[in-house]
Amino acid sequence: MMKQLLLTTFPSLLLFLLIHSSQTLAQAPAPALALPPAPSGPTNVTRILEKGGQFSIFIRLLKATGEDSNLNIQLNNSNNEMTIFAPSDNAFSSLKSGTLNQLTDEDKSELVQFHVISSYLTSTQFQTVSNPLRTEAGSAEPYNFPLNVTTTGSSVNISTGLTNTSVAGTVYTDGQLAVYQVDQVLLPEKIFGPKAPPAPAPAPTKPKKKSSIAAPVSNTEKSSGTAVNFAMQNVVFLGVMMIAMVANFSSRQ
Numbered sequence: 001m002m003k004q005l006l007l008t009t010f011p012s013l014l015l016f017l018l019i020h021s022s023q024t025l026a027q028a029p030a031p032a033l034a035l036p037p038a039p040s041g042p043t044n045v046t047r048i049l050e051k052g053g054q055f056s057i058f059i060r061l062l063k064a065t066g067e068d069s070n071l072n073i074q075l076n077n078s079n080n081e082m083t084i085f086a087p088s089d090n091a092f093s094s095l096k097s098g099t100l101n102q103l104t105d106e107d108k109s110e111l112v113q114f115h116v117i118s119s120y121l122t123s124t125q126f127q128t129v130s131n132p133l134r135t136e137a138g139s140a141e142p143y144n145f146p147l148n149v150t151t152t153g154s155s156v157n158i159s160t161g162l163t164n165t166s167v168a169g170t171v172y173t174d175g176q177l178a179v180y181q182v183d184q185v186l187l188p189e190k191i192f193g194p195k196a197p198p199a200p201a202p203a204p205t206k207p208k209k210k211s212s213i214a215a216p217v218s219n220t221e222k223s224s225g226t227a228v229n230f231a232m233q234n235v236v237f238l239g240v241m242m243i244a245m246v247a248n249f250s251s252r253q
């Protein structure tokens with residue numbers, strides 16, 4: 001009973017969340033610059049995100065890739081600066097299902113690093129950055145992972161070539177580290193671009209042994225592409241039948 005209820009309501013709940021998240025995105029609230037007091041002790045990125053309250057999936061990804069300690073170590077050196085675009089849980093739930101699961105460990109690390117800029121960017125600095133920004137992804141060739149930021153009025157837009165979104169709010173700033181909320185996962189072209197289609201189409205059954213019989217049929221049906229295609233299917237079917245019959249015959253010997 002309970003399960004059934006869940007099964008029927010869950011899809012519409014998902015849809016509601018999806019619509020709702022894109023609505024809040026469209027409203028593009030100006031980044032609020034309310035600064036929570038800096039915690040004492042070394043900066044801890046996951047603790048900061050935990051306080052944000054809606055970054056549990058990003059936190060999980062940071063931990064799974066070991067990027068949480070990597071970033072904390074960088075921040076323990078006060079000469080290092082950092083800006084993190086933290087995707088909210090809504091951002092992750094609006095991804096096509098399986099998007100994260102099909103990534104290799106290396107891709108997951110690079111996806112996380114793609115959300116990190118090695119400099120401290122305030123909302124005024126966003127207006128003067130030169131594009132593309134350098135992210136921490138692609139240690140060898142960082143410009144394989146370009147990220148552009150443009151500002152209109154109080155809205156800070158981010159573009160990866162695959163994702164267009166804007167900064168939805170400020171989570172944390174302390175002069176060294178800035179964390180901004182984004183409501184879409186920033187998808188780098190290097191990982192999600194045309195080279196790696198996310199959903200492989202089901203492979204058609206492979207035609208077998210068509211060469212010998214194919215010639216005469218396609219000669220008579222050359223006029224139209226679909227006709228030839230159809231003829232080829234019949235030829236393949238016949239071929240498979242013949243193989244089966246021969247196999248049956250020889251097995252009866």
Ligand SMILES: *[C@@H]1O[C@H](CO)[C@@H](O)[C@H](O)[C@H]1NC(C)=O
Nearest residue numbers: 044045046047048050069072
């Ligand atoms: C950072 O904070 C998280 C969550 O509060 C905690 O689990 C983790 O141990 C902390 N890491 C360090 C290096 O203190």
Ligand SMILES: *[C@@H]1O[C@H](CO)[C@@H](O)[C@H](O)[C@H]1NC(C)=O
Nearest residue numbers: 042043072073075076077078
């Ligand atoms: C941070 O750096 C100091 C030295 O600058 C070191 O003593 C300390 O162990 C480091 N802390 C962490 C958590 O790496």
Ligand SMILES: *[C@@H]1O[C@H](CO)[C@@H](O)[C@H](O)[C@H]1NC(C)=O
Nearest residue numbers: 028150151152155156157166
């Ligand atoms: C930023 O995004 C908003 C809303 O999506 C759009 O209206 C605006 O034109 C964009 N600005 C730039 C500079 O791309």
Ligand SMILES: *[C@@H]1O[C@H](CO)[C@@H](O)[C@H](O)[C@H]1NC(C)=O
Nearest residue numbers: 131132147148159160161162
């Ligand atoms: C980013 O900005 C650079 C420089 O302006 C431009 O060449 C590139 O096409 C932009 N890419 C995207 C995805 O907006």
Ligand SMILES: *[C@@H]1O[C@H](CO)[C@@H](O)[C@H](O)[C@H]1NC(C)=O
Nearest residue numbers: 158159160161162163164165
């Ligand atoms: C992102 O915005 C640019 C400029 O407005 C547009 O040309 C492009 O098609 C958009 N891309 C996506 C994936 O929405």
Ligand SMILES: *[C@@H]1O[C@H](CO)[C@@H](O)[C@H](O)[C@H]1NC(C)=O
Nearest residue numbers: 244245246247248249251252
């Ligand atoms: C093989 O031949 C026998 C006898 O002709 C027939 O009963 C059987 O259905 C055939 N099997 C296949 C797989 O064609």
